[in-house]
Amino acid sequence: MQISYYLKQKIIHQITNVIMILFLIITLFPIVWMAYSSIKENTDILSGKVALSKAENRTKFIQLDGPNIYFCTQDGGVNKFKLKDLSRDGYVSTQTMATNFAVDEKYVWVSSANRGLLKFDKENLKKVKEYKLPFKDIDISKVAGTIILNDGNAFWYSIHYRGFEGIMKFDKQKGTFSEIYELANELSPIQVIRIFKQGEVLWISTNKGLLKFDAKANKVVAATSLASYLPGGAGVLVASSGKVFLGGANGVFVFDIAAGQVVGRYQVEQGILSNQVESLISDGDQLYIGTNVGLSIINTRTNAVKNYGNLFNPVAEDKEVTKGELTAGVVAVMVKQGDKLFVGSTIGRLSEVDLATGKVLQTGVGKEGHWIIAWRNYIDMFKNINFGKYLWNSFFICGVSMFISMILATFAAYAISRFNFPGNKLFSLSILATQMVPGIMFLIPIYIMYIKFTELTGIPMKGTYFGMIFLYSAFFVPFSIWILRGFFAAIPYELEEAARIDGCSPLQVFWYVVLPLAMPGIIATGIYIFLTAWDELMFAWILTSGDTMTIPVGIRLFVGNYQNRFDLMMAAATVATIPVMVLFFMLQKHIVQGLTAGAVKG
Amino acid sequence: MARKKEELSRWRRFKRYGFAYLFILPTVLGMLILHFFPIVQGIYMSFLKLNQFTFNEFLGAPFIGFKNYYTVLFDMNSPVRIGLMDAARNTIIYTIFVTIGTLGFGMLVALMVNRKFRGRGVIRTLFLFPWIVPTYVTGLLWGFMWQRGVGIINIMLVDWFHILHDKPFWLIGPNTIWAIIIPTVWRYWPLSMLLLLAGLQTIPEELYEAADIDGASPWKKFWMITWPLLKPVWSILILFGLIYNVYSFNIVIMMFGFGAGFPGEWGDLVMTNIFRNSFLQWNFGTGAAASVLLMLVMVLIVLLWMRLYKSSEEYR
Missing domain, CATH: 1.10.3720.10 (MetI-like)
Structure with missing residues (x-):
């Protein structure tokens, strides 16, 4: 076959172009790689991971609200699901650090270490306002968590940070923070982990022990060391009729309010699936314990235990992190409504569980976390x-x-x-x-x-x-x-x-x-x-x-x-x-x- | 009358020269203090037993004649000599490969970007990028890329393209010589490309047209027209390539030992070796002797280059 001279020239020209572009890519690659590596997390680099990692979307907060359910994840994502079929109706991501959430009549509140307190409209999830936190000289990257608790017209607010011992009130109408109420006590130095409100009393879980805080007088009334029971402090706590239940790495402990000390413990021997307690809710005599493998229900009067293991479909290890098809079995957060329990997992899945049978009725999928670009480097x-x-x-x-x-x-x-x-x-x-x-x-x-x-x-x-x-x-x-x-x-x-x-x-x-x-x-x-x-x-x-x-x-x-x-x-x-x-x-x-x-x- | 005129012109010439001398005076002073004087000292130092014990006496240190040279060149038991011989071998390999590599890639890309295509200006600029990256950054960056477990090169070779089965060590063992050659070529070839491209643009188009009429193949056109006409450019590039590569320092020192520069047997170059020997072990005497030898070798290389260049010029 005869190829004309000009066609031949043209083909050579195009091939040279392709080679040149390839060469250009190879040439520029190291520079691009340098810039790219500078915004990666070092742990990813050291584990040989090439892609950027995604923010963890562990469930942080669930709230039922009429026909909707707000499902919030650690990476700052607010998913609005329809209660009926758990389909996603709206989503907003704040991409914040140390995020926590609260939902009231009109707004979804997102508290974070780096962007302060954000107010979103509940219906369309549009940002309404942003409030700065009144802290100075705080290394944002070292804030382990922010704590926000809805209390009528105000929020109780604190941060989990080494060197911060205090709690504040945030006025929703005025949008201002009150002075910082001192939490220092005989257990100091402490770091606040979680707050639970019971009547006029705030139960504050810290890394050293449990504090009883008078919400009227704004001062600590009593402090109990939990060092011998929960060395890292209670991650979750719930109070009901004369008792405070504290959950943490070693199981659930019962704190008697009248006696002012820990009086009992629910643990493996008593039939709870595992020691690691992730979430706790109390409903009458029933205590619902979310653990790292499933759900246990204890009748606090009769001590009868009911176990639901593996609420979620277990998936292979490698799949779980990258894709998060369904989820690992950890129950991170739960909310009860009637005979239904809404359970959030550690990788952003919301499931509706029938309490009578212990079966998962339906699962809603939260949005995946954002790519983490480590400008902090x-x-x-x-x-x-x-x-x-x-x-x-x-x-x-x-x-x-x-x-x-x-x-x-x-x-x-x-x-x-x-x-x-x-x-x-x-x-x-x-x-x-x-x-x-x-x-x-x-x-x-x-x-x-x-x-x-x-x-x-x-x-x-x-x-x-x-x-x-x-x-x-x-x-x-x-x-x-x-x-x-x-x-x-x-x-x-x-x-x-x-x-x-x-x-x-x-x-x-x-x-x-x-x-x-x-x-x-x-x-x-x-x-x-x-x-x-x-x-x-x-x-x-x-x-x-x-x-x-x-x-x-x-x-x-x-x-x-x-x-x-x-x-x-x-x-x-x-x-x-x-x-x-x-x-x-x-x-x-x-x-x-x-x-x-x-x-x-x- | 004539005498007076001559005097005037002499005065004028002097005035003119005085002006010139004034212009070069600061430079000459600077060069005397920071070039000439140190060289003389350095040569003298190479005859002294100058180490951490005699450092304070400096030029008053014991005079030991050619002992330092003997240590550097012939003392089989001296660790200095062993290290330096390895370094010299590496430097020769390194210089040859880097000079050929920069010239080769530079020529190739210069030919490619000397055509007419869309976005030519942008692509030419992009090709210059590696040359702007500072050399110490080059060393650091490639040192990171050559890492055995987490380096992208091993990830590509083993995990992505399955060219190798096991991840090789790049920064330990004989592979190190490639680990320093490749980044250096990557850093310096854009400069060759730039200069060769400028040279290419001065070659008249008619020569190629004439060759086309004669039915010359592209290969032949390159070797009969392009390459000979670019001689002023590539001969300069070879000279400077030789000088810069023999004296290469930054890339190697930053790539190994987290900036401390312990490149081992196959990665050490003469400059890094002398530097470590002088400033980390305080053997200034042998360091100076090695530097003088290095300088002599360089003078030889340059003289050889000049002779070759001159002779070929005459031939033409």
């Missing part, structure tokens, strides 16, 4: 190391060195390209020769010279801006002269001649005629010096210290100290790259022209 990096300082040092040292060496190089290059003075050859040759000497050859003597100079005169050289700028300026001059020489040589001599005839002094000729013409080349050279200085590690490593460290030295030090923190490493690498990228983009034309002009002329 950048903040952490700036907090952990003095990166802002390094950045400034680099800018300052490189910038000033660039200016000084540009000026010196311009003068010198003009001199050697225009004046055939004795020694011109020698000077030009020595400029080239300096480029052939290994940097380490200079480094050792300069290091010792700096130290000796300081010993002799008392003027500090090593570890000062002046020392670094002096060094860099002197170092980048020869190469700059070498580049600039070509630019000056390209300027027609007749122009200068003409100017001189018109009565310009040599300095005037240089200033008004030569300099403007050589400006593009000078700019290109300057940028090149800046980029090279930004890239310099060896001299900076030895000759800077503490306050004057430049980015490469700072990053090197940081990498040594934070081994395996690849997320922070990549964040640091990205930040170090961005300034030069920006500079390159702004002045790309000059750089390319300057470099190619020098090279092509030889």
Whole structure:
């Protein structure tokens, strides 16, 4: 078959295009990977996970509300289901941290550590208002949880945070927080985990024990240590008729209010499926215990136990995390209505359970959590190391060195390209020769010279801006002269001649005629010096210290100290790259022209 | 009369030269202090027994003649020599592969982007990206990518494309030489591409048209027209490639040992070796001796390059 010449050319052209694009992708991949890794969670990197991870959508809160049911998950997702068939009617995600929820007559309230208290319209789930939390000096990433409890016209509000011992009231109408009521007591320091309201009393579960808080007088009335029963504190609690039931890692404990102490315990021997209690509700004599494998119901009068294991279809381990088809068996939250129980699982599923048979009637699927983009890596990096300082040092040292060496190089290059003075050859040759000497050859003597100079005169050289700028300026001059020489040589001599005839002094000729013409080349050279200085590690490593460290030295030090923190490493690498990228983009034309002009002329 | 004129012109010349001398004066001073003076000191230091014990005496340290050179070159028991010989071997391999690699890839891509296609400017700029990434970042980034368990390269090779069965170690053992060559090529080839592209654009189109009429194959056109005409560019690139790669430091030092730079037997380069020897073990004397040797080798290379370049110029 005969293929025409032009068709053949066209095919070759297209194939080359494809190869070129492939090549481009491979070329750019490492840079993209650097930026991508810098926003990943380090745990994901260390476990070899390539994709970003999704926020956990463990059920946090369920509330029945007429024909609807509000189903809220830890990642800040509010699902509005229809009670009838558990179909999703609305969804909003706040993508917040340490999220908790409350639903009242008109609004859905989302409390979070990073965005404060958010108010959503109950019907259309539109955001109405945002309230700031009245905390200062709190590290948001370390807030383990926010606690919000609906109480008529107000919320009881607290946070689970090391170093915070207090509770507040939030006025719904005014939208203001009250003063912080002190929770400090003989068990201090404590961290608030959960609150339950019974009449005028708030039962506050803390990591050390149970507090009885008078909601009228706003003070702690009694504190009971639970260290010997629930070392981590009770994760869930519910109070009913003279007793408080506390659930946690070791089972359910019964606290007698009148006696003021723990009087009993429900545990495995008594038939509860497992020790890990995730949720508790009390209804008359019945105590409903959600555990990590299912549901147990205890009659608190007769101690009769009824178990419903595996409410949910168990799924294979690997499937459970990534897809979350149905769910693991953990009952995270539950709400009872009549003879129906609504149960939320740890991976965002809401199921309706028939209490008579213990069968799951229907299941609603909550939206999956959002992708977690760990912008915090950048903040952490700036907090952990003095990166802002390094950045400034680099800018300052490189910038000033660039200016000084540009000026010196311009003068010198003009001199050697225009004046055939004795020694011109020698000077030009020595400029080239300096480029052939290994940097380490200079480094050792300069290091010792700096130290000796300081010993002799008392003027500090090593570890000062002046020392670094002096060094860099002197170092980048020869190469700059070498580049600039070509630019000056390209300027027609007749122009200068003409100017001189018109009565310009040599300095005037240089200033008004030569300099403007050589400006593009000078700019290109300057940028090149800046980029090279930004890239310099060896001299900076030895000759800077503490306050004057430049980015490469700072990053090197940081990498040594934070081994395996690849997320922070990549964040640091990205930040170090961005300034030069920006500079390159702004002045790309000059750089390319300057470099190619020098090279092509030889 | 004539004498007076001559005097005037001499004065003028002096004035003119004085101007030139004034212009180069700061540079000369700087070079004297930070180039010339340190080199002389460095050469002198290479004859001294300068280590952590004699450091304070500096140039007054005991003069031991060529002992440092002997240690570096011939002392079979000296750890300095063993490390340096490994480093020298690595540097030779590294320099050859990196120089050829940067030139090869640069040429290939320069030819590809020298055609007419849509988005040419953007693609040319994108190709320059690796060259803007600072070298220490390059070392850090590739050090992360070469990680055995969590590095993306092993994940790609083993988990995605099933090219290998087991995840190899890249940063330990003989593979390290590739682990430093590949990032360096990746970092530097865009510069070659840029300069070669600029060179390509100066080649007149008529030459190719003439070759087309003669029925030359693309392969032949490249070797008979493009390559010879680009000689000024690639010869400069080879020279600078040699110098930069023999003196390569940042990428290697950042890639190994979390920035401490312990690249082991197959990853060490001469510069990193001398640096560690000097500043981490305080053997400044042998360090200086090794630097002087390195400098001599470099001068030889440059002289050789100049001779080759000159002779071929004459031939043409």
